[in-house]
Amino acid sequence: EPEVTQTPSHQVTQMGQEVILRCVPISNHLYFYWYRQILGQKVEFLVSFYNNEISEKSEIFDDQFSVERPDGSNFTLKIRSTKLEDSAMYFCASSGPGGNIQYFGAGTRLSVL
Amino acid sequence: EDQVTQSPEALRLQEGESSSLNCSYTVSGLRGLFWYRQDPGKGPEFLFTLYSAGEEKEKERLKATLTKKESFLHITAPKPEDSATYLCAVQARRTGGGADGLTFGKGTHLIIQP
Numbered sequence: 001e002p003e004v005t006q007t008p009s010h011q012v013t014q015m016g017q018e019v020i021l022r023c024v025p026i027s028n029h030l031y032f033y034w035y036r037q038i039l040g041q042k043v044e045f046l047v048s049f050y051n052n053e054i055s056e057k058s059e060i061f062d063d064q065f066s067v068e069r070p071d072g073s074n075f076t077l078k079i080r081s082t083k084l085e086d087s088a089m090y091f092c093a094s095s096g097p098g099g100n101i102q103y104f105g106a107g108t109r110l111s112v113l
Numbered sequence: 114e115d116q117v118t119q120s121p122e123a124l125r126l127q128e129g130e131s132s133s134l135n136c137s138y139t140v141s142g143l144r145g146l147f148w149y150r151q152d153p154g155k156g157p158e159f160l161f162t163l164y165s166a167g168e169e170k171e172k173e174r175l176k177a178t179l180t181k182k183e184s185f186l187h188i189t190a191p192k193p194e195d196s197a198t199y200l201c202a203v204q205a206r207r208t209g210g211g212a213d214g215l216t217f218g219k220g221t222h223l224i225i226q227p
Contacts, residue, residue: 045214055212
């Protein structure tokens with residue numbers, strides 16, 4: 001069964017460092033998303049991406065964040081200068097041509113020290 | 114602003130004891146309501162999507178229903194393996210396409226005791 005793959009599973013970084021979280025969406029999907037979940041809190045939408053551009057972004061997705069689809073298979077989230085409060089689980093999701101059902105990856109746990 | 118409220122926050126049941134989880138929502142133009150299951154340290158796993166009031170979906174011991182203001186996830190004769198956090202999310206019609214983000218509730222943490 002096709003699945004969304006995220007790497008790494010756990011990323012530890014120092015405050016102020018740049019991190020790149022990677023995702024391989026399901027192969028025939030057209031819509032891509034990033035969400036985050038701070039420990040003990042709800043899943044929060046960050047950004048959606050379609051046709052090689054950002055389609056929608058939340059208030060959380062400020063200038064420190066960027067997304068890219070560098071090739072036909074990968075979808076990345078970059079945080080330029082990490083802060084302690086960026087520590088969270090980051091989930092990538094993708095959906096097919098209808099854009100309805102979003103399938104999630106297992107997540108990357110980001111720990112900012 | 115879209116809002117999703119789930120109740121109860123936690124629920125402990127005996128194996129075989131049926132119950133229902135509630136999801137109340139407010140959204141400007143519902144595109145869809147989604148139920149996901151989340152196990153500890155894992156990503157949300159899709160269960161159901163509902164699009165209009167009156168719609169119902171079933172899968173094994175789970176049944177999801179939708180009204181104009183809330184959704185219920187009914188669990189019949191649960192087993193210990195049904196223990197998980199159940200998340201409700203709504204997708205509003207904003208971008209005109211399929212790229213609208215989901216607004217999640219905090220979830221219901223369900224424990225089924227043998």
